Amino acid sequence: MRLIFLGDVVGRSGRDAVFFHLPILRERYKPDCVVVNGENAAHGFGITEDIFTKLRDAGADVVTLGNHAFDHREILLTIDREERLIRPLNWPAGCPGRGTALIETARGQRVLVINGMGRVMVEPMLDDPFPAIDIELENCRLGRDCDAVLLDFHGEASSEKMAMGHFCDGRASLVVGTHTHTPTADHMILPGGTAYQTDAGMCGDYDSVIGMDKAEPLQRFLRKLPVERFKPAEGEATVCGIAVETDDRTGLALKVAPIRVGGRLQPAEIPFW
Secondary structure: OEEEEEOOEEHHHHHHHHHHHHHHHHHHHOOOEEEEEOOEOOOOOOOOHHHHHHHHHHOOOEEEOOOOOOOOOOHHHHHHHOOOEOOOOOOOOOOOOOOEEEEEOOOOOEEEEEEEEOOOOOOOOOOOHHHHHHHHHHHOOEOOOEOEEEEEEEOOOHHHHHHHHHHHOOOOOEEEEEOOOOOOOOOEEOOOOOEEEOOOOOEEOOOOEOOEOOHHHHHHHHHOOOOOOOOEOOOOOEEEEEEEEEOOOOOOEEEEEEEEEOOOOOOEOOOOO
16 A cells, blocks of 8 residues: 655645645555645644645545644534544543544555644643554554554654654554654664654745744744744745555555655655655
């Protein structure tokens, strides 16, 4: 099976880049499932129903979120209605929405997408993600109940993301980190067969401070005084993500590669499709 995951979409620049490049990626590489993190898509903070719909129209099978999941009030209703829009599953009980999506591909294969969030240096502080994710992996086992498992683990600390990767090794097809908006160079297949990358990076303008226009972050670092709201940078965005090919028999990863298209970063094409 062919899986593509794209990192945090940041603002209009990131949205426009994904709207343009994702249909091309789908046409060129013929992925069976595409997952996109959309938690910074609406002016850098949260997502709206309209943006979710447009991401789906562009080719996203599932849209994941993170700590900004509920920054726009309208999403409280949308997330209950849309099964392919998911938020971290370790949000406390009673929170709107769901943390997993089990979808069927065009070839009839089943993909479990899980969205989790770390607790180290991230607000709000959610429930422990490790037992919550463990329950999902046991209830829908790779190779028995589904053909692939993709976990978007939204977190700040690389140590927590790495620990989650090893915790899921052999039980997931891909564990990929989001939230720091910077692509890491550690894409690999873990000993148990799970593809892993600490952070997929963002789909946004990299002439910025993690996707935000540079002026206000610099002001706050230099003078410790907020002057105005953060706003997304508006230059050409780089679409960043990861591609994984899995074994149809086991659901475990056979090949993994980063994706970088457009913008300022050095391009990275998928070499095996």
